[in-house]
Amino acid sequence: MAEPGIHFLDAQGPEGVRLYAIGDVHGRLDLLAAMHSQIMAEIERDQPFDWRVIHLGDYVDRGPDSKGVIDFLIEARKRDPRHLMLAGNHDIGFLDFLKTPAPDGLFVRFGGIQTAQSYGVAITEGASAWFGKAEAAVRKGHTALVEAVPRSHVAFLRSLPFSLTLGDFFFCHAGIKPGVALERQSMQDLIWIRDVFHNHPGLFPKIIVHGHTPVAEAEVMANRVNVDTLAWQSGILTALVVDGSDKRILTMTGKGA
Template identity: 40%
Template sequence: MPPLTDRLTYAVGDIHGRADLLARLLDQVRADRVARAPTGRTLIVFLGDYIDRGPRSREVIDQLIAFADDPAFESRFLLGNHEDAMLDYLDGRISGLGWAKHGGDTTLRSYGVEPPKEESRTAWAARRDAFRAAVPPSHRAFLERCELSVVRGRLLFVHAGIRPGVALEQQDKRDLLWIRSEFLQAERDDPWLVVHGHTPKEEAYAGPGRLCLDSGSYLSGRLTAAAFDGADVSLIETHGRAPRRIPVRLAG
């Protein structure tokens, strides 16, 4: 297989409030980078879903903002469907009740706001002002800067996947954040290795033209990154002692 990228690149899967795992994984990524001894800054892409479900969403955002200042890395942060829901709640576009059922209640608690006991739209809407006041402006700005996709060489980084047969510039935001079966089960002829999260298993897994790094951190206790070095792809796992190679292939 030809090189996927001409620059050492890392990607980090869905974190979901597991600040403990993120701290461990970032140490492993830094050590892996030193071992590879690249020249210049190294690209690292975070695939979204930093918040919800796990207990320490606020701390995760603090860690990511701090990591962005590391001069050894060019950090890029993708928007996940969970961050999109948090912004919708803050801006009043949703009541928050549906978000709560997908882990938004744990995010409120991480910011020191107790979720309403009553499961109603009215109760969640009434809690919005307290949550707005609890979210630091730097966290709001971080979420608003998150991107929908990043391209490097033959690598396409998105949160959930892409709509097969649709050009990247014409992809719908909802597909990039939410798509599952239409992407996972499709036979594609585009030139990308799509690196994504959103659909978890207990370990990262590859399919034709794609690599999923969502290892279900909040339930499995496993957080995964991938290192792309030329044509070589290796997984860096919080539950693993050393990086391990994973075979991948392009779609087209």
């Protein structure tokens, strides 16, 4: 028998625990730091019994300071384990490139050049030629990047789980496959899925809080919430805040790309 679904309006967080779920950062350390400052100011002001700050993945690529974002998140988690981070497809793509320098992979084609630059590595020689002619340049850049990326960053990325459940909410990077139990979702779907999830009309066992697919402003649906507002380009980083039955959207605005 299928588990009954829950509507966003009826969903509640864990008793006494305020939740902040932050969308895709993509190298925008400025927005992430500003969002954390606002969150910590609210926590200091309101003194909730407990709290969690959940990051929904895609910390690297496209924006200007992927290295700084990872440094920031490592320090935040070290300072307080209530800062939680999930894996996004770009984070896994970064790990994949460090392992195997594919010239036509996600990292090279979709923002990895900026990630490499944040580590002081230039691999920008003729991006259009990377699909054959410049494989040697990719390998050279890969070697330099492997040397430049701290082991602590690789360990951090490898440590990231793919989902998290708190109260009536299920957090992941991209979404879930309808009809599959939450605990049986595949890693591939959790970090890549789009249309079949977005277009599902029914309720899910939990409200799915995700990013991955950019929207102009937070998308609050009956069965899911999308907080990816294309921060690296728009200059708008978005979070869902859940406090008991109260839900609201928090945005941090900076310069656009």
